[in-house]
Amino acid sequence: MVINRRRLSNARIARRAITALLFTAYFFYNVKKNPLTISYHPSSLNKTIKVFYNVYAKPADNSSLLRAIDYAMEQMTLLLPEHQVFVRSIGTQFEIQDATQLQHDKEGNEVGTLKLLWDYCQKNDLPDGEIVVYLHNKGSFHPSKKNDLLRKWLTRAALSKECSSMPSSCNVCSYRMSPLPHPHTPGNMWAAKCEYIKQLIDPTEFGVRMDQLYFDKRSPFIGTGRYAAEHWVHSHPRVHPCDLSTSDYAWNYDGLPAVDNFKLEAAPRYGWDKLSLGLDRHNPKFGFDHRVAEYKFLYNETPPKSWFGWEFYRN
16 A cells, blocks of 8 residues: 555645634634534444544644644544544544544543553453554644654554454554664554453553653653653563554654555564664663563563564564
8 A cells, every 4th residue: 555645735735724714713703612523434334443532632722623623534534434433532622423422631641542442452242353443633732744744654554454454463553663762653553452452551550660660760762751651552572563664764753754555564574773763782771681671570471482572682
């Protein structure tokens, strides 16, 4: 599947102009009284994949609300017929048609939405191989062209046919999975199997456990503080990640491609040299012993033979 960002530019401009014309007057006069409704994918009787969607719009900020609506329209058009959307909104609330509003909070972060996803996966009556998706409207708090591009790739991957039908060898599927600087999907959108998710620490407790391990040191390089949410889904030694991007993109924002060709493969698909982005290979916090010690502290487990790290960290 080849996607060209340039082809989307005119449609994006037109969509934003129409959105502004239709809704600006409403925002100024009635935004606090009635939630807004937007339409997206036609409803389907065969919705088997639950999508947990974290939506943020800054309170009392019309431009932020316009942006949030634009992002929602952009992301929801990528849904497959089997997707069913569940929304947890933060800040200013607006409705998304054919989606179920699970929760609204005036303040919060994505951990609350991950908790809803985790709670769902704890159910005992789920079918074998049940898949859930986590999305958020990335860039709603810090709008930028880089966030726009990353959001589009992450959403396309998490909602893709490839991730929606991931093989038995995968339990987390995303645009890119990198073991560096800690195991994560940059930007934190993915599809995952509930049988794996239910093994993870409650996401509302995960950040606390990471802080205990690292003595409250908040760092993007070890997955603590606000970066704990991004680390969470890949934090278990039994993770079997797959990713889709065939580009040279590693993590962070550098190297995001304008065009990409999706192909599902076991992750990490690249070795240390390609994913390190200049990190010091001799720094213990990026090494084998550090990763195994974290698994032991968090889950009291050692990695199985199928763990990706046996090859990645030792080659």
